[in-house]
Amino acid sequence: MTEEATDTAEPVRTADLIELEGVEKVFDVRRRTGLVRREKTRVRAVDGISFTVPRGEMVGYIGPNGAGKSTTIKMLTGILTPSGGRLRVAGIDPSRERTRLARRIGVVFGQRTTLWWDLPLIDSYRLVHRMYRIPDARYRQNLERCVELLDLGALLDVPVRQLSLGQRMRGDIAAALLHDPEVLYLDEPTIGLDVVSKAKVREFLRDLNTERATTVLLTTHDLTDIEQLCKRVMVIDHGRLVYDGTLAGLHEVAPGERTLVVDLDRRLPPIEVAGARPVRVEGPRQWLAFPASASAAPIVAALAADYPLVDLSVREPDIESVIAKMYAERPTAP
Amino acid sequence: MRFGASAPDADIQRRFLPKEAVVRLYAVVAAGGFRRYATYRVATAAGVFTNTVFGFIMAYTYIALWDERPQLGGYDLSQAVTYVWLGQALLMTCAMMGGGFEDELIERIRTGDIAIDLYRPADLQLWWLAGDLGRAAFHLLGRGVVPLLLGALAFDLALPASPLPWLAFLTAVLLGVVVSFALRYLAALSAFWLMDGAGVLQITWLAGLFFSGMLLPLTLFPGALGELARLLPWSSLLQIPADVLLGKRTGWGLVHAYAFQVGWAAALLGAGRLVQSAATRRVVVQGG
Structure with a gap:
């Protein structure tokens, strides 16, 4: 009941699943300048970004280190509150309804893991099952599919600490998808992977996007990821969106x-x-x-x-x- | 109450969620906590060995002491030696000297991995509490039972023969674990501000070692120091469970002991919630 009430209060007007309007994030960074004296400086990590992503689109979100990519993703998951602007994911204000949103999104951070380090992979999935309250039949079906497509069959009983980076990444991607998220944020999903693992991950993401129409926002340093997966690419630098268009167009404005x-x-x-x-x-x-x-x-x-x-x-x-x-x-x- | 701004939503959720699902989630987390520690069998065996050796050293020290001063702290010799072995059995369970989740939590805060814990649809404090209860259950079985049995074989221990005192004891241990968790959770959260929790952990380690009664029963200390030591939360970790098993706390005394533990648990968990909501508002940029 309550969920419906909130939904009508904030209707999803368009097919846009992710909406940002002039979103800002300002951090106050205190720096010690003397023995006691401290200087306060404001860092505009995200400085007025606007874009929308329609349902089912796969978008590359790229920029140099410290450009504001991760800050944007943290705001989109609700663990950071924007300092200004308007932000909606699936009609939900992430920072105000973090927990409700969490059930509808999936997140994979390439350099971090959500899996239980000391325990077999399958234990982490059982936990996800309970955490997202996935109906039993749906859970089994999704797990089966992920195991098949991501080639996890032999790994389910292996403790996560014994997995290779590529295996762990595939395990993490599966963990983020068992609850059928509408949006998937991928932060550097191919970082440190070998060529074969990269190809596997990319193929899986492509299938996921075509079959399930899952909306994907992909952060990466690897332009090949973008080339193979995304028609659209957004470039962020110094907290501003400096390019939004096709990858071919990016090469035109900046012939690499x-x-x-x-x-x-x-x-x-x-x-x-x-x-x-x-x-x-x-x-x-x-x-x-x-x-x-x-x-x-x-x-x-x-x-x-x-x-x-x-x-x-x-x-x-x-x-x-x-x-x-x-x-x-x-x-x-x- | 949940994290800062999301509190109203969380409350609504809590009301409309089937309780069973919540219980199930944290049951899985607790089971995971148990199994994580159960994985390391060699470490457990080494730990049991250490506990047993320390148990013998301390038991002989206590025997020498009680020989000089019988009825010290209101315990006879056999009760004093029992106290030693209970201390060894509960050392890891109640994490008197640390050794639970706190190192991991501090590491996650330092590296920024805490971000992952925050976007989960679960409560941070309950999540870690459930995991720590699972750990404590394992340590009670894996690190507690064997040293106590070995102690009972080598010495004449004052252990109750009927099941009821044991049940009362286990309840006190459970409450002790919760108090211990709440203390360590507070210490670990300091890493949000300090970025290095080592100093705070050392202080809690020292405080835990002394004020839990691990070195000597708190009933031995006279005057204001003794009063203070018995009023601090750490006495919930060993002194109270041991006194419950030794039959020093029965009837209203037992109710009073439980109330003391519950009071500290509630106060410290509440403080942990406040610090948590302040801390999660600070979740900033570690790791970009």
Whole structure:
């Protein structure tokens, strides 16, 4: 009864599941400047952010360290109260109804775990079952599905402390989904994972989004996550939204460069090859930059023909360099 | 009352939630607390060994002392030795010298992992209390029973033969664990402000060691210090349960003992709630 009453008081007017309107978060940071004297400085971690995310969309939320990403996510889960602005998730004001919202959202922090460290994985799921009061049949069905898709079958009886990082992350993702959340916040879900684990996690998230229309907000440093999962990307820096659009559009406003790391069998002068320019030489190792939109294949072929190659790898542009580029290209940006 | 701003909502929820579901959740948490400690069998065996060795050392010390001063603190020799072994049996159960959840909670506050605990649809204090009760239950069975049995084999202990005093004792132990939890919860929450709980933990460790009656029964101390020691919450941890088992607290004395424990538990848990709501408003930026 009460839940209905609250819902009519705050109707979900649109299909937008996440709504932010001029949201701010200001922290007072006290710093000791003398023996007793303290200086109070205000830090605007989030400085007037507005955006909406419609139901079923998968959005990348990126920015350099300290840009305000985690602060935004903490406000969206209700554990931080905004200093200003309006914020709604599924029609609920998170900080005022944290517990009610918790039943409708799932959260995965890549660097933290919600699982019981000393106990077998299955024990954590039993706890989630009780905590979110998932009906028994639904719980069994969801667990079965997660176990199958995330390949957890052999891990259920293993204590969490014995799991590898990739296994633990899959375990954490399952724990966040057993109660069928409408919104899933993922904070760096692929951080530290190997290539195979990354691919598994991404595939699972893609399926989840298409099958269940779960709305996903994804924070990451890995642009490949965004490339493979999100049509839309938002870039935050210094607490402000500096870009909101497609990933292709982001590359347009900030054409990134990829880096080819080349190991030669001896020290040589900087490599000269068409389509790339040398940026760094360190002994037999050299770094070549080339446009992110170009293919690496012809450059590699040319290199292999003319130079004594031992090894090489391609590095994607990281988010810091994309944003740095953004400022360089648009000096008027805030 | 829940966390700061969310209090009204939590109250509404509490009223409309089936009680059974709440009980079930915390029962699972408590069972988890029990099993977490049960996992480490070698550590438990080592602990039992340590408790037993200390029990022997202290028992012989007490025997020497009571030989000089019989009826010290109102205990005869056999009661005094029983007190020693009860102390060893309850040392971990009532966490007189720490060793429960508090190190973990402080670590979670320091690293920012506490954020995960806060977005769960569960109450922070009840969550940790349930887990600690599970731990205490394990420590009573795993670390308490064996040393007490070994003590009973080696010495002539004044243990009751009928079940009723044992039941009264277990009730006092349960209340002692809750008081102990409430004290350690307060100490751990200080990490929200201090960022390093080691100092506070050491103070509670020292206070627990002395004021629980672990070194010597509190009834030995004369004058104001004795009065004070018997009035502080720590006496709920060992002195009161031991006196209940030794038959020093019966009838109204027993009711008074329970009331003392319940009073401290309520006051300290309440203080923990206040500190908790102040602390969660501060949940700031640890770990970005």
